[in-house]
Amino acid sequence: MKKLFFIAVLLIVASCNTKESGSADYKDASLSIDERVEALLPKLSLEEKVAQMRIFHANIGTKPDANGNLKLSEKVVEKLKLGIAGIKNPGEHIDAVAAAKMNNELQKYIIENNRWGIPALFVTESYNGVDAEGCTRFGRPMTSAASFNSELVQRQWDIVGREARLRGMHMCHSPEADVVRDPRFGRMSEAFGEDTYLTTQMVKNAIIGVQGNYEGLGNGTHIGAVAKHFAGYGQVLGGSNFAAIEISERTLIDEIYPPFEAAVKEAKTLGIMASHGDLNGVASHGNPELLTGVLRDQWGFEGYVVSDSNDIARLFYFMNVAESPEAAAQMGLEAGIDIDLYAEDSYAYLPEIVKKNPELEKLIDRSVRRVLRTKFILGLFDNPYINIEDVEKGNRAASSLELAKESDLESIILLKNEANALPLSKDKSSKVALLGPLLKGNTKEMFESVAGSNVKFIAEKGFQLTNQKGGAPELLERDPKAIASLVNKARSADVTILFLGGDEYTAKEAYFSNSTLGDRATIDPVGPQDELLEKIKALGKPVIVVLKHRRTLAINVIAEQADAILDVWDLSEFGDESTAKIIFGEVSPSGKSPVTIPRSIGQLPYHYSMKEINYKKEYLFLDKGPLYPFGHGLSYGDFKYSDITISNAEITPDTELEVSVKVTNNGSMKAKEVVQLYLKDEIGSVTRPDKELKGFDKIELDAGESKTVSFTITPKMLEFTGISMEKVLEAGDYTVMVGTSSKEYLETTFKLKK
Structure with missing residues (x-):
C-alpha cells in the first residue's frame, strides 16, 4: 500500500513538473x-x-x-x-x-x-526628441x-x-x-x-x-x-x-x-x-x-x-x-x-x-x-x-546636448542676405535690438553668450500672437502701444533682429474634438507682424528676421522688407544660441528648404516636383513662381558649380551612370553646401514630374577649396508606374540637374536604351 502511495505521489509530482515545464517553454531564452x-x-x-x-x-x-x-x-x-x-x-x-x-x-x-x-x-x-519631461x-x-x-x-x-x-x-x-x-x-x-x-x-x-x-x-x-x-x-x-x-x-x-x-x-x-x-x-x-x-x-x-x-x-x-x-x-x-x-x-x-x-x-x-x-x-x-x-x-549626456546644437547649426536656412547684411561683427561695438512676438525669455542671454562684450543687446517681446488657449487659440487684438514700444527700441539700436512667424498655438494638431483646432485657412503671418517689420524698416537701419514657425508661411512682406532672413523652423532647446552663432558668423548657414515657399495660398497645391504641365500658366496679379524654391538656402561661402560630366551618354536596364560636378568655395569662410541631384524624364507614357530629387551630398569646403562630387544614376531611379499600373522603365531622353537648389543647377543629358 505504501509503495502504491509513493508511486502515486511520484506520478503527481511528475505531472506537476511536466505542467510547469510546459508553461515555462516561452520563458526559455534558448x-x-x-x-x-x-x-x-x-x-x-x-x-x-x-x-x-x-x-x-x-x-x-x-x-x-x-x-x-x-x-x-x-x-x-x-x-x-x-x-x-x-x-x-x-x-x-x-x-x-x-x-x-x-x-x-x-x-x-x-x-x-x-x-x-x-x-x-x-x-x-518624438517630435522634439522624446515627448517627455527631462529629455x-x-x-x-x-x-x-x-x-x-x-x-x-x-x-x-x-x-x-x-x-x-x-x-x-x-x-x-x-x-x-x-x-x-x-x-x-x-x-x-x-x-x-x-x-x-x-x-x-x-x-x-x-x-x-x-x-x-x-x-x-x-x-x-x-x-x-x-x-x-x-x-x-x-x-x-x-x-x-x-x-x-x-x-x-x-x-x-x-x-x-x-x-x-x-x-x-x-x-x-x-x-x-x-x-x-x-x-x-x-x-x-x-x-x-x-x-x-x-x-x-x-x-x-x-x-x-x-x-x-x-x-x-x-x-x-x-x-x-x-x-x-x-x-x-x-x-x-x-x-x-x-x-x-x-x-x-x-x-x-x-x-x-x-x-x-x-x-x-x-x-x-x-x-x-x-x-x-x-x-x-x-x-x-x-x-x-x-x-x-x-x-x-x-540621460541628457553632454554629447547629446552638443548634438542638439550641431543639428541646429546644420538646419538653419539663410533665405535672403541682401548686400551681405549677415554675418554681424562681434569685434565692432554695436547695439542690437532683439524684438518680436517669437522672442523667448532666455534669448537675450543666449545672444550675449555668443556675441561677447562689444555687442550690447536690448530685448522686448512686445506682444503675443494668440491668447494661447490650448484647444482653439484666438488671435489677440492689435496693440498699438506694444508696437510703438518695439519701434522705439529699434530706433535706439544699430541693428534690429526681429523674431517673427508662428508658434505651437498657430500650427498644431487639430484633435477629433470640435473644440480643438490647429489647421488654418490662410498661410500669411498672423497679427501685426508685417506692420511691425514695415515700421522698423522705415527707420532706415538693418533688419534681420529670424523666422520661427511650424508651417510654411507666405512671407511676402518679410521677403521684400528684411535685409536678411534666417528660416529656423522649430529648433532645439539651444535654438537661439545656435541662431546667434549663425548671425555672428561663427558658423556658415547650410540648411536648405525642405519645402517650396509659395507667394499665396492660391498657388496650392504647390511643390517643386509637380507635373510639368502644372507650370504652364501663372496667376493674374501675382508674380511668377514661388517666393523661395525647394532646396534653396544661401551660405557665407560662395559656391560655384562647374565642369558637369557624365560617364556615358546611354544607360540600359543593366547598367549605371556616374554624373560628376566640380564645386568650389570662392568665399573667404569655410562652409557646408548641399549638392543636389535632380532627374527629369523628358517624354513619358504618362504625364511626368517636372523634376525629381534623386540624391544629395552635404560637403564642407575651406575658402578657395574645390571638390568633385559624384552621384550614381541607377535604372531604379528611372522607374515609375506606367499606364498599366505596373512599374516600368521607358526608353528615351533624360535630363540630369546638379546644383544648389531645385532652381539653380548645371545640367546634362543621357538616354535610356532597352
Whole structure:
C-alpha cells in the first residue's frame, strides 16, 4: 500500500513538473522568438488574447504619488488583470529617473498580475526628441530635414532611442513617413517635407537610429519605431485634419508609398500606424488591400499595425462605413489592425464577436503573435526593467546636448542676405535690438553668450500672437502701444533682429474634438507682424528676421522688407544660441528648404516636383513662381558649380551612370553646401514630374577649396508606374540637374536604351 502511495505521489509530482515545464517553454531564452511565441499563444484565453491587442493612455490612472511611488486607479487595476499590449506615455510628466523608477514598478505590477507574466509595451512619441519631461529637446523633424544630412538625423534619433529606453519606454509612435505639401495642415512640422526622396532618406535613418540599427532592441538600449500614418495622411483635403484624401493611385504608389516601403524593407521598423483617412473612398483602418496586401504581401512587413487614436471605432461613428461598433471592430481586425489604441468601444467587443463568429479567433491569433513577437524582440520577457544607475549617467549626456546644437547649426536656412547684411561683427561695438512676438525669455542671454562684450543687446517681446488657449487659440487684438514700444527700441539700436512667424498655438494638431483646432485657412503671418517689420524698416537701419514657425508661411512682406532672413523652423532647446552663432558668423548657414515657399495660398497645391504641365500658366496679379524654391538656402561661402560630366551618354536596364560636378568655395569662410541631384524624364507614357530629387551630398569646403562630387544614376531611379499600373522603365531622353537648389543647377543629358 505504501509503495502504491509513493508511486502515486511520484506520478503527481511528475505531472506537476511536466505542467510547469510546459508553461515555462516561452520563458526559455534558448528557443527562437517564433518558438517562444508559439509556446505562449495557446495558453492564453480569448480574453487574454484580446488584452494583448489594446493600448490605453496612462492619463486614465497611472502616475506617481506624492512620494514617487506607483499609484493606479481602479480602472487601470481592472484593465491589467488580463495583461495589456501596452500603455501610452507612462511617466511623461516626470523626470527620467523618476519615470524609470515608476515604470519599473508599473512593469513589475503588470507581470505579477497577469497569469503568464506577460510584460507591457510602454509607448512614447518624438517630435522634439522624446515627448517627455527631462529629455534632450531636439528640433522638429521638418527642422532636421532642412539639414539635408541623413547621417546627422540618424545620430539624433539614436539619442531619442537611448533616452526613451532609459526612462522605461519600448516603442515610439514616430517618425512620420507622410509627405506633407499643404501648409494649411497644422501637423506639417511633424514630417520631413514635401519631397518623396528626402522624406524617405530621413525616415529610414530616423528608424535605424531610434532602433539602434535593430541591434539595440534586444540588448535594451533602444526602442522600436512605429512609422505613421499609412498612408496619404498628409494629403487631407483643404489641409484639414480628418478630411478625406483624394489622391491618384499612381501618385500614391510613386510618391507616398516609398518612405513607408523603406521603413519596412530597409530600416526594419517594428510597427506601422494606420492613417485617419481614406484612399479611393476606402477607410484606411478597414482596408485589407492596404494593410495586408501592400504592407505584408508585397513588402513583407512582420511587425504590428496599430490604429490611430480611436480610429477603429470611428469606422462606425465617423467614417460611416460600418453598420455598428461591432462591425467596425471586425472590419479593423480583418483589414489587419493588430492593436486598438485607446478605444473602449471597439476591440473590447471582440470576445463577444468571436462567440458568434468563432473563425475570427484565427485573425486574433494572427495579431497577438505579432504583438508577442515584438515584446520578445525587445527582450522584455528576459529583461523587463531599467537599471536606474544607467539613467542617471545616460540621460541628457553632454554629447547629446552638443548634438542638439550641431543639428541646429546644420538646419538653419539663410533665405535672403541682401548686400551681405549677415554675418554681424562681434569685434565692432554695436547695439542690437532683439524684438518680436517669437522672442523667448532666455534669448537675450543666449545672444550675449555668443556675441561677447562689444555687442550690447536690448530685448522686448512686445506682444503675443494668440491668447494661447490650448484647444482653439484666438488671435489677440492689435496693440498699438506694444508696437510703438518695439519701434522705439529699434530706433535706439544699430541693428534690429526681429523674431517673427508662428508658434505651437498657430500650427498644431487639430484633435477629433470640435473644440480643438490647429489647421488654418490662410498661410500669411498672423497679427501685426508685417506692420511691425514695415515700421522698423522705415527707420532706415538693418533688419534681420529670424523666422520661427511650424508651417510654411507666405512671407511676402518679410521677403521684400528684411535685409536678411534666417528660416529656423522649430529648433532645439539651444535654438537661439545656435541662431546667434549663425548671425555672428561663427558658423556658415547650410540648411536648405525642405519645402517650396509659395507667394499665396492660391498657388496650392504647390511643390517643386509637380507635373510639368502644372507650370504652364501663372496667376493674374501675382508674380511668377514661388517666393523661395525647394532646396534653396544661401551660405557665407560662395559656391560655384562647374565642369558637369557624365560617364556615358546611354544607360540600359543593366547598367549605371556616374554624373560628376566640380564645386568650389570662392568665399573667404569655410562652409557646408548641399549638392543636389535632380532627374527629369523628358517624354513619358504618362504625364511626368517636372523634376525629381534623386540624391544629395552635404560637403564642407575651406575658402578657395574645390571638390568633385559624384552621384550614381541607377535604372531604379528611372522607374515609375506606367499606364498599366505596373512599374516600368521607358526608353528615351533624360535630363540630369546638379546644383544648389531645385532652381539653380548645371545640367546634362543621357538616354535610356532597352
